[in-house]
Amino acid sequence: MTDRIDSESAGGIDYIAVEESPRFRQLKKTQRSFIFPMAAFFLIWYFVYVLLAAFATDFMGQRVWGDITVGLLFGLGQFVTTFAITMGYVSFANRKLDPKAQEIREELEKAQAQA
Numbered sequence: 369m370t371d372r373i374d375s376e377s378a379g380g381i382d383y384i385a386v387e388e389s390p391r392f393r394q395l396k397k398t399q400r401s402f403i404f405p406m407a408a409f410f411l412i413w414y415f416v417y418v419l420l421a422a423f424a425t426d427f428m429g430q431r432v433w434g435d436i437t438v439g440l441l442f443g444l445g446q447f448v449t450t451f452a453i454t455m456g457y458v459s460f461a462n463r464k465l466d467p468k469a470q471e472i473r474e475e476l477e478k479a480q481a482q483a
Contacts, residue, residue, distance in 0.1 A: 380483060381476055395468045402460050406453050413449060417442050 386392055421428050421439060428439030 381479055386472070386476065391468065391472060395465065395472065398464055398468070399461075402457060402464075406457070410449060410453060414446065417446060 420442065428437065428442070430438045432438060432441060
């Protein structure tokens, strides 16, 4: 028994075949080429911050200016990094992912309209 429905018999789109198509696989590969390195970078940056806060308290407690410490700057850097990665992903998706996804969607909509 299979979950796959033949598009001719059902009169619909075979979404599993679309997911297995070279264009869709390339779209996923392009997305992953951004997501995995950025996730690794952020996790390393986050764990460095946590480990420094736990084991390098003298360093993190150094005053930079007034009551502003290195630890506070690193903590704020976490927020800045999060927003920068988000903005970078949005830009990447607009340039690289969305045009390819739009082509695939238009092709599927055209096939659905003809069915």
